[in-house]
Amino acid sequence: MDIGGEHQIPAAREAVWRALNDADILRRAIPGCEELEKISDTEFNARITAKIGPVKARFKARIQLEDMDPPASYTLTGEGQGGVAGFAKGAAKVRLLDQGEGASVLKYEAEMRVGGKIAQVGSRLVRGAARKTAAGFFANFVAILGESAYGKP
Amino acid sequence: MNANTTTTSGIGGSVRRREDSRFLQGRGRYTDDINIAGQAYAVFVRSPHAHARINGIDTAAATAAEGVVAVFTAEHTKDIGGVPTGWQVHSKDGEPMAEPKHPVLAEGMARHVGDPVAMVIAATRRQARDAAELVAVDYDPQPAVVDMKAALAADSTKVHADLPGNLCYDWELGDKAAVDEAFAGAAHVTKLDLVNNRLIPNAVEPRCAIGDFDSVSGEHTLYTTSQNPHVIRLLMGAFVLSIPEHKLRVVAPDVGGGFGSKIFHYAEEALVTWAAAQVKKPVKWTAERSESFMSDAHGRDHVTHAELALDADGKFLALRCSTLANMGAYLSTFAPCIPTYLHGTLLAGQYVTPAIYCEVKAVFTNTVPVDAYRGAGRPEATFILERIVDQAAAETGVDPAELRRRNLIKPEQFPYQTPVALQYDTGNYEATLDQALKAADYAGFESRRKQSAAAGKLRGVGLSCYIEACGIAPSNVVGSLGARAGLYEAATIRVNPTGSVVVLTGSHAHGQGHETTFAQVVSDMLGIDYDAVEIVHGDTAKVPFGMGTYGSRSIAVGGAAIAKAVDKIIAKGKKIAAHLLEAGEGDIVFENGAFKVAGTDREKSFGDIALTAYVPHQYPLESLEPGLEETAFYDPANFTYPAGTYVCEVEVDPDTGRVTVASFHASDDFGNLINPMIVEGQVHGGLAQGIGQALLENCVYDADGQLLSGSYMDYCMPRADDLPSFQVDTTVTACTHNPLGVKGCGEAGAIGAPPALINAVVNALNGGGHPIAHLDMPATPQKVWAAMQSN
Amino acid sequence: MSEQITVTVNGDTVSARPAANTLLSTFLREELGLTGAHVGCDTSQCGACVVLVDGKSVKSCTMLAHQAAGTNVTTIEGLAGDGGELHPMQEAFRDNHGLQCGFCTPGMVLSAVDLVSRNPDPSEGEVRSWLEGNICRCTGYHNIVKSIRAAAKVMRA
């Protein structure tokens, strides 16, 4: 499945880029994220609780940042094991466009695949859940950015 | 059939079922209703991947969790044998099929979503479930192969490392040269590509198994939801756990439906039995429905190309079919024989087709194993034949009923040897066809079509003339075809001193009403009160032996074994009576429940004889043992061949593509009927599953091998408002080779219904200005609507 | 220790302390030993677990035991009369061969009792649509529909 979106962010592209690489911001922005541990500049381990249809599970996820092209784009890939609930994998290509005057646009295209029980009982709902999660992430991200030092000009 | 007027409790009477009293009051005893003091609960950790290397399993946290008794993985079950297959098929080149090991717990590699990887046992169900969450499996996902054509490619992902091309076998049946020659001279050839959709059996009772071990006697007991406890004892005892029969008891109590899916020996049965001895506690496992979806064997899943050659008069000259059959990731108990000996051999149908050739490639894929599901092979064969005959009728402009009639085997041609191995003993197909056409008012279809058209609906009519081979099976025949067991049935009749009778039968009942039907047979044959006969089944400790219930064999094979044992009782009774009546044994006749000296009024009642047998004061002890108990094994001489004609009318809503079954008429020849009410019920149930396959049900895997139709939300089970009321009736030609003249009725509906439905839908679309040759099942609104838009 | 609840089950008053997350179906089957309510699915779609709560049919797998506190629960075990005589619905199922394996039967019978209490003379279509939440794999529903309409007739008389 492919989902995508676009968000206006009232912060300069450089600032947004730094925020997108900040473990603490990511942790707060990812819906259901309980823990995010930075392994290296491009690798994180996370613990995320997600609910897809009738299945609620805690995922142990590994997140990687690839195709780094600062401050313009990267690809975020994640793979989570949810125990008996199954697994989820996804990749999001994130692009930042400079709008000038301290504003930028974030565009993303993502795909997500699920397996095990989540696929079995929730496959119809995955697209909706993924869209909601993505929307939630970027909404949180923009809000956090507004409060944090990154957002300040 | 007149199910409500007969009052006799003997053969032919619609006796109300005795098992209903307990089921209607919640007093049934299903496996999950059984709880053994001190039992622990097992939960399985199953692979969420269709194909993944297992690099390691960390069970430490699970083992340490509250209430956990043990956590087992393949490391612990190394010495347990793989789950065996009961049938060996040979390829065209004479090579035996590929038979990769099916470990009880995945050994280093998971091969389908749902493949069990670890077993967690804890004091309560909830603790076991929570601990299962803590088992950390390090999976390394591999590419999965789901599509059969892709699996056969040389460079495909391998489901089993040592098996390139994933081919289990490449089998053939029939005279290829004769078929080719007939095609060369044909006036018309019809070709069709079709799919027999994959189904999930979905008996409403989920599987359940409880293992128990008595360390003093060394006896293992398994309670399980099985259609054939003796087969489970044989397979599990001999091949998986190495437990001798006398130390292994298998009990299949009340079972909530099977439809084939509870024939097979499953890993969970072996694991609870084994684990109970390891942890020294009874171990119980009950499947959750989502688990059933990914661990019960699935059904069907064939892809076929078929061609039918006709002469200028519309006579069939030859048929050829080439089929791919999905085996799933491992071979289930009966899997190899379903697309071969229960499929290829049925391709003659009810017709005189002089030459037939069939080839079947069985393929491994990263999906749940596929095995028998109600009909098993025969619905697939019938679907091919009845679709292609209909298509030939459409292409040649002959009425489909007429084209069928021209080609039917005539009553005087029996016994009829088909070109695909079977010899039909008896039948009158034209009589059944006529009866169905009349009852369904086939001649009046056109006016109903117009009425529907006036209401904006497209109406179609579809026929199907099916045949099935039941009464499985003559052991010598199936033995020569690769069966690793005999397929006879056993029965013991125990006459008690006061004349009441206990029947021990190897035929298990899980909805079929054997406790009633078999009692009718015995009370009728012995001339005793129906209530004086008790039927016992489902426990290897009580019933001497048996091969169980599948392939519509209970009455034809199990019933015949009972009849044979009754004959032995009567023969012994005659000896006792001859002594008591001081007559020659040859002068004794058994009539209306009494032993009589022929031509006199001297007689002894059945009760007298029974009592004498156990109180042998006046008894020919020098020539006869006391007691009155006989066991018979019945091995059928041939299959039985139920056949029938189904006529279905549908209405298609052109705006939505939704298909409604407007009427469904079934005329079947099951030979003699013991209990017409029960027979009718069996037909209804089969029809519902057949209509389900044709219109609603479909098992869907995505390209990665994820099971998408894994719950009742996504797998469309037929519900009451999806189905019509059915009209059913019967004709009778008695089976010539079993003592009751019966043929079996359990699978007919599921075999005959799907092509009738699809023929009707195709007819409706063609009649409504949307010419199509074929539509694959299930004919969902989306598919029908799309087909209508394409032309 | 979880809170105590009191429920009337088949006329008997029962006090128990089921865990807060115990489903009514589990409570009936495992704590009270009333195994007539069957569990056929884990997504609340099969209807094998139907019981009557204050006379209304309820899927007991969709309700917590604690939610049943203070109610009157009838399971299939409690439907027959005190003298053991079958309820007309049970009688009709038996007489019309409305069951085969019996697994869906308790739910079917109790759903049907509720239907007839709301609609004493349901048409075939009304019966079929009422049974939307009950799956039977054995009977093809034909004889179930017949049974329910026959029982309704008896119950009207």
Ligand code: FES
């Ligand atoms: S168990 Fe309650 S609806 Fe299936």
Ligand code: FES
């Ligand atoms: S009687 Fe078996 S599920 Fe209904």
